[in-house]
Amino acid sequence: MTQFTRRNTLGLMAGAATLPMLGTPALANTKLVVGALPFTSHAASFVAYERGYFAEAGLDVEFKFFQAAQPMAVAIASGDADYAVTAISGGLISLAEKGATKVIGGALSEEKGIDGQKILASDAAFQAGLTSPAQLAGKKWAVTQAGSSFHYMGSKIAQAEGVEVAFTPLQKVGAIIGAMKSGQVDAWSIVPHIAKPLAGSGAVHIIGDVAVYIPDYQVTTVFTSATNAADERAKTEAFLAAFSKGADDFNAALVDKTAGEDAAEDMVKLIHKYVYTDREYEKAKPGIVNGAMRINAGAALNTTSVQDQLDWFKAEGLVKDSVTMDMLVDTSYVSTM
Structure with missing residues (x-):
């Protein structure tokens, strides 16, 4: 009897999710600002940029770096950033309740057998x-x-x-x-x-x-403005497709370690351009290698974990009781579980 692990399931769902993205219309150097933290957990965006996946999708990406999750959510809502990857925060949920932001995919995840937080x-x-x-x-x-x-x-x-x-x-x-x-x-x-x-x-x-x-914790999500999610489908699909290619490269090199030693070394050098930049490469390398956690294939989103997080925020009185998953998440872009 075939057994399916969580990783297998995410991979299969992600494969299905990326099929419609293959038909994404070509975009002509569409400028995007992508919010990020200088962490290994944001590597999918860095890989997509450095290896030309964003450019291939017609996206001219510029990074805007933050020091915490909530200011990033405000930047998305204000239009100072177009897409971002970070943890769900009370600020993000409140902005979603106001119709300003939407979670559109998943990124970093806790996974059994993979060293995590x-x-x-x-x-x-x-x-x-x-x-x-x-x-x-x-x-x-x-x-x-x-x-x-x-x-x-x-x-x-x-x-x-x-x-x-x-x-x-x-x-x-x-x-x-x-x-x-x-x-x-x-x-x-x-x-x-x-x-x-x-x-x-x-x-x-x-x-x-x-x-x-917190098993199977959806640590970070991909999110954007509600306007982008609703009205800029081609651009949003192009971003997610390129981001997903970056995640695949990262997982193969440093998480599953199926790409070989040379690929792993190249990946660490790429990430070092953004993470631990104040350290010499040899001193930065162990932290980058040892910090590799799963980034969901196809930006698949664990909505069960997101619902648990939303329930906690409401129970703590940090967001309104009236906030629903439909307000927070647009599930039309990626596979969910």
Whole structure:
């Protein structure tokens, strides 16, 4: 009997999803601003740009970099960016409720068997006894803003352990890293390409895995303005098709490791143009390699995970109870599960 893993299923669905994209009309150097964070998790966009997939689709892409998810959502709503990839935040949901933004696909995912996001303790907290998530009671958990993915993860972990934590907003990832190193906050969760080098330096300690608490978590999504989703179908399909080709290359090189050692080396060098640019290549390479998580094939979207996130935001009073999945997500572009 054939067994289907989650990865198999996503791959099969993605193949079906990309078929209509093959007929996407050619676009003539359509200018796009793509929002991103300088993280390995955004590699699909970087690969699509560097390998000409955006250009082949008729898209002239410029990147706009952010330090947190919520400002990116505001940029999409205001027209300062056209497409973006980041975690679902309270700001994104509220803008979707107002008819300004739409989630149109999936990107980074937690997947069983693939090293994912880590739960971290500051060295000071670790030395004081915070050696597992079960000991988080009363600890300061770092977030960028209330309603961020860090808030969602911390809350779900605390709920599972039956403890309460003090959420500490620090606005930017860089500020959180500094606060973790200095012991101003006690705990945080973050993608492995950031977590592992920090832990390797002794500044923090890995005390758990997010996937244990939030299995199959749709960590990041692809989103755009509601206007683009509704009225710019050719452009949106072209973006998703090129993005998906970038994701395929990334997964083959660094996640499934089916493309060979040379391809993996080329991929790390490509990503290094955007990630850990302040470090020499040899010092940046381990963090990039060890931080590779699955980017959904075909930008397939785990709507079950998105619904769980939406339910949490509503239960916490961070968004209106009246917000629905139809307001947040346009499911017409990619396969869903």
